[in-house]
Amino acid sequence: MKLSPYLAFAKKSFLSRSAYRFDHFMGILNTLLRIFIFWGIYLALYNGKSEVDGVTMTMVTTNFILSMGLSTVFCVNDFYLPSRIQNGSIANEMLLPVSIHGRMLADNLGNALFQLVFHFIPAVVISVLVIGIHAPASVAMFALFLLSAIFGYGVLWTISFALQMLAFWLINVWSIMTIKNVFINVLSGSMIPLWFMPDWMKGVLMFTPFSSIYFTPVQIYLGQLSVPEILKGFGIQLIWILVFVFLGKVLWKQGQKKLVVQGG
Amino acid sequence: MICFEHVSKFVLSDVSIYIPAGTSVGLIGASGAGKTTFLKLACGLLSPERGFVRTMRKNPVTHRSELGVSMGVMLNDIPVLADDNSVKSNFDDLRIIYRMTEGGYKEEYRILADVLGFGSYENETINALSLGQRRRVELGALLLRHPKLLLLDEPTIGLDQTAKENLRMLLAERQKEGMTLIISSHDMGEISALCERIALLDHGMLTYYGERELLLKRFAPMDTLEVILSGPLPDLEDLPLHSFMLNQNKLTLTYNSNHVSSAELLHHLLKKTSFTGVTTYKSELADVIKRIEKGETNEFYRGK
Known part of the structure; x- marks a missing residue:
């Protein structure tokens, strides 16, 4: 798989986003609003206390600022493949000498890079200045946080990748994507930090793909994980990526088979 | 390829x-x-x-x-x-x-x-x-x-x-x-x-x-020749025609191009009568499709 066309697609995706300036400013405003609303909710819940169950207000704000900031970058187009299956152009895509998965990824990465530069950074900088967050535990932990965040994006992208393949059989996957997004919002720890969950639930959630999207990177950032725990966190992220890539590839093969055998 | x-x-x-x-x-x-x-x-x-x-x-x-x-x-x-x-x-x-x-x-x-x-x-x-x-x-x-x-x-x-x-x-x-x-x-x-x-x-x-x-030639061999006669109607008995029709002085001949050519027909007509105008209509691909749609081509499959 030669990289050049995919880099060109990522660049095109990045540049096409910059054409919509109003949308860009609204996006930053939306992220800031969400962060400030959650800040208000947690301020009310903490009711002036410095910590609840050993979780400080700063830890909570750091969690939701970073998680919500990252969620602006981690925007995956869940309907890239389903829309092509619905209108039949998937068959034309199959005839092109580039991988459709590569195009999907390039398109999403170009968009993610735009979001990182023009949404994440401004929104996080403003939030840090107004609300304030924990500094990273160390430079090394910050570097590991960035690596873990990349893996987190990988988990999120591959979940969407595998679920999009279901469109070969279901055609309309809107409801499945909605359920997936609810699971991610609730169980990834971005809205409600997993620290507040019962121990048994936290234990289970730490092995699910959801917690490894946002919560693992945030925990590394805060220095809450030892080196073996960090390695375990990376391991879980990589295993989920491999599982979903495998699932997606199997479903893709079956979907293609359905097209060439049944003709649609 | x-x-x-x-x-x-x-x-x-x-x-x-x-x-x-x-x-x-x-x-x-x-x-x-x-x-x-x-x-x-x-x-x-x-x-x-x-x-x-x-x-x-x-x-x-x-x-x-x-x-x-x-x-x-x-x-x-x-x-x-x-x-x-x-x-x-x-x-x-x-x-x-x-x-x-x-x-x-x-x-x-x-x-x-x-x-x-x-x-x-x-x-x-x-x-x-x-x-x-x-x-x-x-x-x-x-x-x-x-x-x-x-x-x-x-x-x-x-x-x-x-x-x-x-x-x-x-x-x-x-x-x-x-x-x-x-x-x-x-x-x-x-x-x-x-x-x-x-x-x-x-x-x-x-x-x-x-x-x-x-x-x-195989599926739509029937061509048509239209002749505007200025002389009498000639004897067409010994010509391998599919059909013929006379409308006032316009003689329309339908023939199988595998059996006889338009040149042969004209040569025959020239010997028997005189005419002022000639038009030939060759079969086209569209005729083949029409015949297939009507199911008329089966006879050719049997004969091939």
């Missing part, structure tokens, strides 16, 4: 055909005869139930993307371009996909936009275009990268006469460069103008594959 060996799929039944590189083949047949299935098998969008297909010596199902570098495919039920992107953006995607140089791309785009006439709406999104406008852009997108093999399913639907002529000219040029062309169409004028060979499908069976003239 394309080889089918005892291929069966959906309506297609036991089709064997070899299409050499550089030839142009018109795929004709009534609706539902299996033309689109044939094209989908050739490009690897369908796998055969029985038999095998080879396109450029490769199994098109397993080498679809690889073949995509040198193959252009337009099928009626499959959009070629992204609906929500502009014409220019779609072409820019193709430039990236086919790794064209900036200079080469611009030159080729300009020529195609001029000839096919889509330059004036290049900033419109595809879903805002009319059928004819969209078809021009799709054809341009296929021709942009000079494919070695072009498969077209009813390419002229929605095109006006000028666009049809420009397309013919463009395709004829590409054929001179060695492009193999397979067109499925109900527009027999299109097929006649562009294709040196005809593949005739009838209820999924390949009932004819060969030169166009031979097809007409």
Whole structure:
């Protein structure tokens, strides 16, 4: 798989986003609003206390600022493949000498890079200045946080990748994507930090793909994980990526088979 | 270039055909005869139930993307371009996909936009275009990268006469460069103008594959000769005519061109009478299709 066309697609995706300036400013405003609303909710819940169950207000704000900031970058187009299956152009895509998965990824990465530069950074900088967050535990932990965040994006992208393949059989996957997004919002720890969950639930959630999207990177950032725990966190992220890539590839093969055998 | 060996799929039944590189083949047949299935098998969008297909010596199902570098495919039920992107953006995607140089791309785009006439709406999104406008852009997108093999399913639907002529000219040029062309169409004028060979499908069976003239002789041999008489009605008894009709002074003779030629008929008439005008009507491909649709060609299969 030669990289050049995919880099060109990522660049095109990045540049096409910059054409919509109003949308860009609204996006930053939306992220800031969400962060400030959650800040208000947690301020009310903490009711002036410095910590609840050993979780400080700063830890909570750091969690939701970073998680919500990252969620602006981690925007995956869940309907890239389903829309092509619905209108039949998937068959034309199959005839092109580039991988459709590569195009999907390039398109999403170009968009993610735009979001990182023009949404994440401004929104996080403003939030840090107004609300304030924990500094990273160390430079090394910050570097590991960035690596873990990349893996987190990988988990999120591959979940969407595998679920999009279901469109070969279901055609309309809107409801499945909605359920997936609810699971991610609730169980990834971005809205409600997993620290507040019962121990048994936290234990289970730490092995699910959801917690490894946002919560693992945030925990590394805060220095809450030892080196073996960090390695375990990376391991879980990589295993989920491999599982979903495998699932997606199997479903893709079956979907293609359905097209060439049944003709649609 | 394309080889089918005892291929069966959906309506297609036991089709064997070899299409050499550089030839142009018109795929004709009534609706539902299996033309689109044939094209989908050739490009690897369908796998055969029985038999095998080879396109450029490769199994098109397993080498679809690889073949995509040198193959252009337009099928009626499959959009070629992204609906929500502009014409220019779609072409820019193709430039990236086919790794064209900036200079080469611009030159080729300009020529195609001029000839096919889509330059004036290049900033419109595809879903805002009319059928004819969209078809021009799709054809341009296929021709942009000079494919070695072009498969077209009813390419002229929605095109006006000028666009049809420009397309013919463009395709004829590409054929001179060695492009193999397979067109499925109900527009027999299109097929006649562009294709040196005809593949005739009838209820999924390949009932004819060969030169166009031979097809007409086999399936539509009845020609018509109209003569405006200025002399008496001649004796036509010993002529191998299918039928004749006299309307005032206009004599219409219908004959099987495999049995007698128009020259022989005229020679006979000249000896017996005099006339002021002559018109001959040759059978056309459209007549073949009409006969197939009426189920009148079975007699030929039995006799072949």
